[in-house]
Amino acid sequence: MNGARALIETLANCGVELCIANPGTSEMHLVQALDQVPGIRSVLALFEGVCTGAADGYGRMTGKPAATLLHLGPGLANGIANLHNARKAATPIINLVGNHPQFHIGFDAPLTSDIDTLARNFSSWIKSCSTADTLARDGAEAFTASLRANPGSQGQISTLILGADAAWGDSPGVARPNGIPRRALVDNNNIEEVARILESGESCVMILEHDGVRTDSLEWAGRIAAKTGCRIMSGTFPARVDGGAGTVDLERMPYFPEQILATFASVKHLILVGGQEPASFFAYRTTPSRLVPEGCDVHTLARTEEDACNALEQLAERLGATKTEARRFAHNPPPVPSGEMNTRNMIQAIAATLPENAIVATDSGLGNATHPFCQTSAPHSWLSLTGGSIGQGSPVSTGAALACPDRRVLALLGDGGAAYTIQSLWTQAREQLNVTTVIFANRKYNILNVEYGRLGVTDVGPIAASLFDIGNPDIDWAMLAKSMGVPSATATDAATLAELLQRSYSEPGPFLIQALCS
Numbered sequence: 001m002n003g004a005r006a007l008i009e010t011l012a013n014c015g016v017e018l019c020i021a022n023p024g025t026s027e028m029h030l031v032q033a034l035d036q037v038p039g040i041r042s043v044l045a046l047f048e049g050v051c052t053g054a055a056d057g058y059g060r061m062t063g064k065p066a067a068t069l070l071h072l073g074p075g076l077a078n079g080i081a082n083l084h085n086a087r088k089a090a091t092p093i094i095n096l097v098g099n100h101p102q103f104h105i106g107f108d109a110p111l112t113s114d115i116d117t118l119a120r121n122f123s124s125w126i127k128s129c130s131t132a133d134t135l136a137r138d139g140a141e142a143f144t145a146s147l148r149a150n151p152g153s154q155g156q157i158s159t160l161i162l163g164a165d166a167a168w169g170d171s172p173g174v175a176r177p178n179g180i181p182r183r184a185l186v187d188n189n190n191i192e193e194v195a196r197i198l199e200s201g202e203s204c205v206m207i208l209e210h211d212g213v214r215t216d217s218l219e220w221a222g223r224i225a226a227k228t229g230c231r232i233m234s235g236t237f238p239a240r241v242d243g244g245a246g247t248v249d250l251e252r253m254p255y256f257p258e259q260i261l262a263t264f265a266s267v268k269h270l271i272l273v274g275g276q277e278p279a280s281f282f283a284y285r286t287t288p289s290r291l292v293p294e295g296c297d298v299h300t301l302a303r304t305e306e307d308a309c310n311a312l313e314q315l316a317e318r319l320g321a322t323k324t325e326a327r328r329f330a331h332n333p334p335p336v337p338s339g340e341m342n343t344r345n346m347i348q349a350i351a352a353t354l355p356e357n358a359i360v361a362t363d364s365g366l367g368n369a370t371h372p373f374c375q376t377s378a379p380h381s382w383l384s385l386t387g388g389s390i391g392q393g394s395p396v397s398t399g400a401a402l403a404c405p406d407r408r409v410l411a412l413l414g415d416g417g418a419a420y421t422i423q424s425l426w427t428q429a430r431e432q433l434n435v436t437t438v439i440f441a442n443r444k445y446n447i448l449n450v451e452y453g454r455l456g457v458t459d460v461g462p463i464a465a466s467l468f469d470i471g472n473p474d475i476d477w478a479m480l481a482k483s484m485g486v487p488s489a490t491a492t493d494a495a496t497l498a499e500l501l502q503r504s505y506s507e508p509g510p511f512l513i514q515a516l517c518s
């Protein structure tokens with residue numbers, strides 16, 4: 001058995017079920033092993049940003065790492081933007097990056113580069129000196145490391161950079177899987193301190209992120225909120241939150257810093273559960289980076305890497321809230337709209353038709369603004385753009401559909417963001433994935449116009465205007481989708497948008513709707 005075969009068999013034994021690949025010559029032995037080892041589904045993506053974003057979507061839905069297979073430094077570099085988003089989401093991923101053997105590197109052949117430096121940016125675990133002897137064991141370590149929660153936004157991405165000689169050399173055999181790492185339990189003093197604050201009667205907001213916004217965590221948080229009167233809120237862009245009718249009523253932090261400061265204006269205590277202090281997405285001259293108002297105290301119930309769910313359960317017990325009824329979202333979807341394609345109507349069409357148990361992936365564009373309006377629609381999982389690097393929504397929807405073939409996935413994409421990773425459609429067609437993609441085709445980078453205005457600029461010059469405009473030529477998204485094997489249609493009014501959404505939900509396979517809007 002060679003190193004590649006031992007590695008792939010080890011990963012399969014650990015529980016890896018999916019490899020999203022864009023291979024090259026240095027990965028040929030890994031490709032051969034994928035051919036030989038049953039249990040790992042191999043899926044081709046035509047751009048590495050799709051591989052890494054799809055691994056992110058898969059990991060958010062299953063809690064398990066998918067493997068990516070990437071071609072040396074340049075292949076990895078193409079995938080980094082979505083690995084950045086995945087790091088912020090704390091998604092488990094294992095990157096397998098091929099490399100030249102050590103003896104070849106000194107010749108500075110064309111694809112030679114410093115892969116470790118690239119990997120350092122987003123990886124919580126890196127190994128680049130494997131031999132055929134160690135490769136299988138290193139794979140088992142990479143798997144374990146991807147399941148270990150880390151502080152702050154270090155993420156859970158393992159990157160195994162393997163020389164071709166480690167892959168083709170003789171291996172001592174398959175390695176045994178390690179145990180699964182557990183999150184650390186929070187200190188009892190934290191729970192007591194937070195309980196006293198919640199009992200003080202002063203205005204409190206609990207901010208729930210990562211482990212703190214999981215469905216079981218929300219159940220405890222909802223009971224605590226009902227018992228004590230505190231507010232519960234997710235961050236602005238949670239990696240995954242399961243919401244909709246019947247789920248615990250949860251607020252969401254707004255986007256702009258002045259909105260966040262206004263939200264917390266009369267709050268005396270912010271309680272962090274699974275995340276960090278609120279910070280402004282961008283720096284501005286007139287607003288602070290730290291979004292905690294004067295006189296508001298910050299307390300940590302559980303840090304990112306700690307067991308937030310257990311901490312909330314203990315807190316609920318301490319407060320006598322385990323049997324309290326949480327407040328829940330009612331089922332009250334809006335009616336199907338008619339009329340022009342304005343923001344309100346498009347949001348309403350999506351909320352009115354959202355199918356039961358859908359997974360919604362958002363990027364730039366209108367998707368995120370749709371979230372609050374879908375909370376009284378059918379239950380769903382919502383996957384946000386976690387790291388601000390646009391071009392994530394379509395790959396994430398692809399990975400979510402690979403993870404959950406029985407659920408409809410809805411990708412809500414701005415046309416600017418969609419253009420980064422539109423190759424996802426081809427993988428969706430080839431694998432016949434149940435993804436409905438809506439592209440809000442306003443032919444512009446609208447948010448950049450908004451941000452430009454926030455600088456106080458009233459006169460948008462011709463160069464600035466051309467840098468925020470993505471018309472001329474207009475991309476025909478419906479035609480582009482068809483060319484990649486995805487059926488499509490165009491909506492120019494809200495009733496048609498709703499009708500196309502419903503049609504796509506009733507038929508298997510992918511579908512794309514070009515929503516023409518201004």
Ligand SMILES: Cc1ncc(C[n+]2csc(CCOP(=O)(O)OP(=O)(O)O)c2C)c(N)n1
Pocket residue numbers: 081364365366388389390391413414415416417418442444445446447448
């Ligand atoms: C990788 C990356 N490049 C550039 C940006 C800057 N950026 C933020 S939003 C945006 C345009 C989004 O346009 P679109 O998707 O059409 O949505 P709209 O703002 O029009 O609603 C750009 C270029 C970014 N966030 N990430």
